[in-house]
Amino acid sequence: MSYPKVDILYLSEKDMLAAGVNNVVSCTDCMEEVVKLLDDGDYRMGGENGNSHGCMISFPDNPEFPNMPKNGPDRRFMAMPAYLGGKFDMAGVKWYGSNVENREKGLPRSILMVILNDKETGAPKAFLSANLISAYRTAAIPGVGVKLLAKKDAKVLGVVGPGFINNITIETFAALRPTLDTLKIKGRGRASIDRCIAYVKEHCPQFKNIIVCDTLEECCKDADIMTIAVSTPTGGHQNYPFIKREWLKPGCLVCAPGAVDFPDELVCDPTVKLVVDNKKLYEAWAEEYPYPTFDKMFLLGDKFTDLAHDGKLDWGIVQNIGAIANGKVPGRESDDQIILYSIGGMPVEDVAWGKTVYENALEKGHWCHPESVGSAVLVLIERYKNEIKSSAAFQWRRSAEKRRFF
DSSP states (O other), X not given: OOOOSOOOEEEOHHHHHHTTXXXXXXXXXXXXXXXXXXXXXXXXXXXXTSOBOXXXXXXXXXXXXXXXXXXXXXXXXXXXXXXXXXXXXXXXEEEEEEOGGGGGGTOOSEEEEEEEEOTTTOOEEEEEEOHHXXXXXXXXXXXXXXXXXXXXXXXXXXXXXOSHHHXXXXXXXXXXXXXXXXXXXXXXXXXXXXHHHHHHHHHOTTOOEEEEOSSHHHHHTTOSEEEEOOOOOSSOGGGSOBOXXXXXXXXXXXXXXXXXXXXXXXXXXXXXXXXXXXXXXXHHHHHHSOSSOHHHHOOHHHHHHHHHHTTSSOGGGOEEHHHHHTTSSOOOOOTTOOEEEEOOOOHHHHHHHHHHHHHXXXXXXGGGXXXXXXXXXXXXXXXXXXXXXXXXXXXXXXXXXXXXXX
């Protein structure tokens, strides 16, 4: 029997959980290493500038061909390639399809996968179910902000958009700031609010007070930390959630992985610290989606570039979270300082957390479970079965009747 020269490990969502994809503290530590490498420049993403978020396939409103998908809300395919250096030293790509109508079929809006590739040969090393990779790294990048920038005695967390991402974000923030004991929630529908409350009660018992807010102002009031992750509105920035300065408590850290807007006067106030996950990402977006970028890309960092374009803001004062993590620039400078932190999300994060979980799976031996792996891995097991049989670990597992495929 001949075997292929390339063996690919497949990890299902069940395998990813067994390998620790949902460890919020480890994921945050991993993302802290990522932002340091981003600040150092030890990475590449797509495009000539090496900073493109990815390549998107969109569809026409009225397709000429009967089988071609039709444009709709969040209807797209996207490939997000990246290389990340440092201890990760791995290339990969996140590939996903998105369709809001998936919810009617009981499926997530976006269904994602990550492929990890050897940087020298290009050979694929792993094929990973990635909805959880993406969700946990999306929560962990704001988590780095909380770790480095939130007040140590933060007690009140305000949440706008109680969906799956913010549920995990709440869990992440709670692990990083055990002092948090009050949760304020502003959502559009009762069902998502109830799911969020149920998730928090199961995963974050430290929250003794859970308050459902009727207005955005109520949710912001007295919050030491805010996280805003709403479904992307259409029609420009006038439809984004708008937060007035007087609603923000002095010293509040605002984490914004989703659409949100603030008064220009607040953003341009020199006492307010402006932080982004990677300045070069927003510079790339400003090239790809010319001014006014904020109307198209919705992220707070895109408002920063628009204000810089208008001459209202010095782009140089905007800081990379990685520069703060690397100790190149200060973080919080007073207990009263308001900090606005924009999070765009990048495929380097998926590669980093994907590789970390992949290595955990190998260490834990999940690659030996036939019910959890693809046929390519069974080929690998067959190739090395004699060595595996002779190992002490195999003999112990066999005695427990946990191997049935030799």
